[in-house]
Amino acid sequence: xxxxxxxxxxxxxxxxxxxxxxxxxxxxxxxxxxxxxxxxxxxxxxxxxxxxxxxxxxxxxxxxxxxxxxxxxxxxxxxxxxxxxxxxxxxxxxxxxxxxxxxxxxxxxxxxxxxxxxxxxxxxxxxxxxxxxxxxxxxxxxxxxxxxxxxxxxxxxxxxxxxxxxxxxxxxxxxxxxxx
Numbered sequence: 466x467x468x469x470x471x472x473x474x475x476x477x478x479x480x481x482x483x484x485x486x487x488x489x490x491x492x493x494x495x496x497x498x499x500x501x502x503x504x505x506x507x508x509x510x511x512x513x514x515x516x517x518x519x520x521x522x523x524x525x526x527x528x529x530x531x532x533x534x535x536x537x538x539x540x541x542x543x544x545x546x547x548x549x550x551x552x553x554x555x556x557x558x559x560x561x562x563x564x565x566x567x568x569x570x571x572x573x574x575x576x577x578x579x580x581x582x583x584x585x586x587x588x589x590x591x592x593x594x595x596x597x598x599x600x601x602x603x604x605x606x607x608x609x610x611x612x613x614x615x616x617x618x619x620x621x622x623x624x625x626x627x628x629x630x631x632x633x634x635x636x637x638x639x640x641x642x643x644x645x
Contacts, residue, residue, distance in 0.1 A: 495587035509608040514553035518593030526583035558609025
């Protein structure tokens with residue numbers, strides 16, 4: 466059995482807060498999440514997306530790397546319209562260039578009743594008429610940063626202690642709509 470020795474599994478700490486974010490019809494998941502997180506200075510978070518209608522979605526499924534250099538790789542994008550998001554989970558942090566990134570995987574039911582899932586392109590997932598509710602656990606003393614993972618050979622989120630621990634755990638509720 467190969468050990469996951471390149472991964473930090475957890476970092477002890479305080480500083481987490483829980484939020485509810487309601488994403489309305491007609492916007493992308495990324496558009497609403499990034500605007501809200503920028504408005505409330507959220508740098509890193511775990512997201513649980515509850516079920517709802519998507520007007521359109523793009524997602525990627527993984528398959529084994531034929532060369533055997535990686536655990537898996539993504540295939541071509543899957544484009545679907547009129548889907549139901551059963552649920553999804555995401556991590557919000559910083560990419561390799563220190564810019565905001567949301568990595569999200571979910572399960573969808575297509576218009577013809579087929580269940581599919583994989584990595585969601587949240588910039589291209591447009592919320593439908595029911596909206597989407599997201600439960601957010603934001604962290605202030607731990608941040609997620611994409612780095613090369615020696616086990617998988619891919620850039621994935623790793624936890625690390627935040628550079629700017631401000632100690633201010635009290636913030637206004639994110640359930641308020643971000644400015645458009």
